[in-house]
Amino acid sequence: MARILVTGGTGYLGRLVVPRLVRAGEEVRVVSRSPHASGDxxxxxxxxxxxxxxxxxxxxxxxxxVHLAGDQLHNEQVARTLVRAVRDAGARPHLVNVSVVGAEKVPVRSGFDRRVLGYMPSKLAQERVLEESGIPWTNLRATQFHELVLVAARALTKLPVVPAPSGWQAQPIAADEVAARLVELALGAPQGRVPDVAGPEVHTFRAMMRAYLDAVGSRRPTMPVRVPGGASRAYAAGANLNPDRAVGKQTWAEFLAEHVERR
Ligand SMILES: NC(=O)c1ccc[n+]([C@@H]2O[C@H](COP(=O)([O-])OP(=O)(O)OC[C@H]3O[C@@H](n4cnc5c(N)ncnc54)[C@H](OP(=O)(O)O)[C@@H]3O)[C@@H](O)[C@H]2O)c1
Structure with a gap:
């Protein structure tokens, strides 16, 4: 039995990782910014x-x-705080990190890019902090979770015409499949950067919105919208994809069938 600390264990991915670690018989702690009742x-x-x-x-x-804590833009700062804490504690744990496919391929220059699409560079900076920390590490990059695309679909399809950034592509994966791989890595030795995990299919963002609308029985039209900037061009060029690592099993259509009801 290993003592495993999960940062961000209250988040979407964390809520899938934590019970898997418990079922594996590990001693699990979760660190959070707010108090939670211990149990299970x-x-x-x-x-x-x-x-x-x-x-x-x-x-x-x-x-x-297992480091899952962070948000859209503060991943570097959070990683620095974690590394400092490990040093202050005189500890030397195996640090398992989750990052995102294409983190180094999405340039962010303008204010718009940074505000809206600054996530990728923020994850790249996070990876660098961990790689240079001297702490034994493993880093897994995953593509966007189906669940994240669903959040975007639910928000955007409230509009009478559903905007879809022109050409943007995605290769979504089930978060639970990423959780399973992270647990496997956490129970093994540090490996550095491991092969990416990516979803089984590549779609345009517009096609995914259409599939969602069809799944809920809506005839609302989608409309391509040009999003300016280098980051947007990178998403259209497939910087966030890894078709060679399409190891995910659940497709977007299967995910929708499980999570969405016809109105
Ligand atoms: N979603 C995706 O499509 C995707 C794809 C690839 C990789 N990832 C990576 O997977 C990890 C988990 O993603 P997720 O979707 O589960 O995220 P999430 O639901 O937003 O959960 C992240 C957790 O981090 C903590 N947190 C949030 N902001 C923080 C801050 N500024 N400082 C410190 N802690 C903070 C929160 O926990 P407390 O409130 O309890 O402190 C939160 O529950 C992230 O590293 C993300 O980059 C996500």
């Missing part, structure tokens, strides 16, 4: 990612840290 084999700890308070204590005796 999980102990929750509170830490402040701005000051780092509570983090050194949380990582202190962890043998593995």
């Amino acid at each position: 084999g999980v102990r929750y700890l509170v830490a402040d990612w701005t000051t780092g308070d509570g983090l050194a204590q949380a990582v202190g005796d962890a043998e593995v840290v």
